Amino acid sequence: xxxxxxxxxxxxxxxxxxxxxxxxxxxxxxxxxxxxxxxxxxxxxxxxxxxxxxxxxxxxxxxxxxxxxxxxxxxxxxxxxxxxxxxxxxxxxxxxxxxxxxxxxxxxxxxxxxxxxxxxxxxxxxxxxxxxxxxxxxxxxxxxxxxxxxxxxxxxxxxxxxxxxxxxxxxxxxxxxxxxxxxxxxxxxxxxxxxxxxxxxxxxxxxxxxxxxxxxxxxxxxxxxxxxxxxxxxxxxxxxxxxxxxxxxxxxxxxxxxxxxxxxxxxxxxxxxxxxxxxxxxxx
Ligand SMILES: *[C@@H]1O[C@H](CO)[C@@H](O)[C@H](O)[C@H]1NC(C)=O
Ligand SMILES: *[C@@H]1O[C@H](CO)[C@@H](O)[C@H](O)[C@H]1NC(C)=O
Numbered sequence: 060x061x062x063x064x065x066x067x068x069x070x071x072x073x074x075x076x077x078x079x080x081x082x083x084x085x086x087x088x089x090x091x092x093x094x095x096x097x098x099x100x101x102x103x104x105x106x107x108x109x110x111x112x113x114x115x116x117x118x119x120x121x122x123x124x125x126x127x128x129x130x131x132x133x134x135x136x137x138x139x140x141x142x143x144x145x146x147x148x149x150x151x152x153x154x155x156x157x158x159x160x161x162x163x164x165x166x167x168x169x170x171x172x173x174x175x176x177x178x179x180x181x182x183x184x185x186x187x188x189x190x191x192x193x194x195x196x197x198x199x200x201x202x203x204x205x206x207x208x209x210x211x212x213x214x215x216x217x218x219x220x221x222x223x224x225x226x227x228x229x230x231x232x233x234x235x236x237x238x239x240x241x242x243x244x245x246x247x248x249x250x251x252x253x254x255x256x257x258x259x260x261x262x263x264x265x266x267x268x269x270x271x272x273x274x275x276x277x278x279x280x281x282x283x284x285x286x287x288x289x290x291x292x293x294x295x296x297x298x299x300x301x302x303x304x305x306x307x308x309x310x311x312x313x314x315x316x317x318x319x320x321x322x323x324x325x326x327x328x329x330x331x332x333x334x335x336x337x338x339x340x341x342x343x
Contacts (some may be wrong), residue, residue, distance in 0.1 A: 062196075069252060079123070081332035081333060081339070081340055082338070083235040083294040083322055083331065083332055083333075084170050084331040085161040085162070085164060085331050086103075086329075086330045087104050087159065087297070088104075088328060089104050089138065091123075095118040095121045098116075098121050098159075099118045102162060103163075105162055106162055109191045110156055110158040111146065111158065112146040112156075113147060113148070113149075113242075115145055115157075118134065118155055120140065120141045120142070120157050120265055121138060122141060123139070124230060128172075128326070129174075129273045129328045130255045130272070130276075131327075131328035131330065133343050135327075137181050137326065138159070138249060138327065139157060139184055139324065140324055141299075141321065142155045142328070143320060143321060148247045151160055151258075152311075153303040153313060153314050153316070154301060154302065155301040155322075156298065157298050157299055159297045160296060161214070161295055164294050166294050167292050169284065171260075171262055171263060171283070171293055174260070174261045174263070174334045175331050176257050176258065176259045176260070176331070177258045177260065177331050178256070178329065178331065179255075179256055180197060180254065180326065181197060181253065181324065181325065181326055182210060182251075182324075182327070183197070183248065183250055183325065184323040185250060189215060189301075189322050190215070190302060190322070192216045192226075193216060193301050193303070194220070194302040195215045195324075196211050196258075196296070196300040197218060197297070197299065198227075198295070198305040199212065199294050199296050199300075204291060207234055207236040207288075209260075209288065209293070210232065210258065211232050211266060212229060213230050213232065214228060214230065214248055215228070218302055222292045225293055227248050229248045229254060230242060230244075231244050231258075232246040233267060233288075234287055234288045241280055243269055243282050243287070244269045246271060251342065252273050252274050254271070255271065255278060255328065256278075257268065259284075261284070261289070261313070262289055265289055266286055266287060267284075267285050267287040267289060268280060268282055268285065269281050277342035278339075279341070285337060295331075297326050297329055298324065299322065303315055304316075325336065
């Protein structure tokens with residue numbers, strides 16, 4: 060049932076391994092023994108109930124690709140989130156979506172208070188390419204009242220976006236309730252390499268700073284500390300939220316989605332650390 064064996068050569072790992080020193084708020088790095096079945100029952104890593112198509116279970120859509128781990132994964136493994144025609148969540152027929160939410164991230168927990176740094180690495184699966192005629196949300200924070208995304212990483216053809224931008228780009232936006240929402244950082248979305256992000260979110264001063272590297276390189280700040288309204292707490296999503304084309308009215312329901320899709324995105328190194336004392340891990 061599951062496809063396997065992804066012939067991708069992801070950039071190789073850093074050679075030195077030293078312990079991270081920042082306190083962790085949550086950790087989504089799963090050991091190989093966890094398996095796809097581990098995602099179906101309550102666990103310490105991710106919610107087993109959200110977000111996925113009605114009638115599906117995570118073990119039907121998670122893949123564990125046999126590729127090298129990313130920068131911050133030492134004894135843990137990459138996770139791929141896939142979508143199909145069945146990925147219709149909560150009657151949202153205009154979207155195809157599947158996303159992982161950290162298990163401890165209730166919407167009002169400490170992952171959205173104080174100063175925290177969210178880490179994740181993201182890569183493509185050449186066997187399950189995205190359709191860049193569509194917009195995809197890959198990682199975002201949605202406020203607890205669902206009124207905004209305080210930040211969102213997108214790729215593809217962004218609805219209402221700048222048509223001069225190559226759709227094969229990772230674009231990191233601030234609060235989407237700001238019009239226009241601020242593009243904080245963008246970088247080409249390359250094949251066969253992990254793109255490593257760290258995002259420092261100051262929930263008191265309402266700022267955001269982005270750090271980035273490719274492959275095994277240590278992270279570097281790629282923005283200043285930017286004013287961005289990250290208030291409203293909420294939940295972090297990691298996966299694919301594929302939007303429609305030819306939207307009419309309610310974009311969650313009315314528009315075009317082609318049939319027969321098999322698309323995926325690979326994550327690794329999802330964790331969050333406490334940066335209240337200035338601690339941000341730039342390398343393992
Ligand atoms: C990509 O999406 C467009 C718009 O929905 C659709 O017309 C096209 O057939 C899709 N291409 C593939 C390869 O699925
Ligand atoms: C930030 O967003 C919240 C809603 O999430 C809003 O109530 C508040 O007024 C905003 N603050 C600023 C400074 O824009």
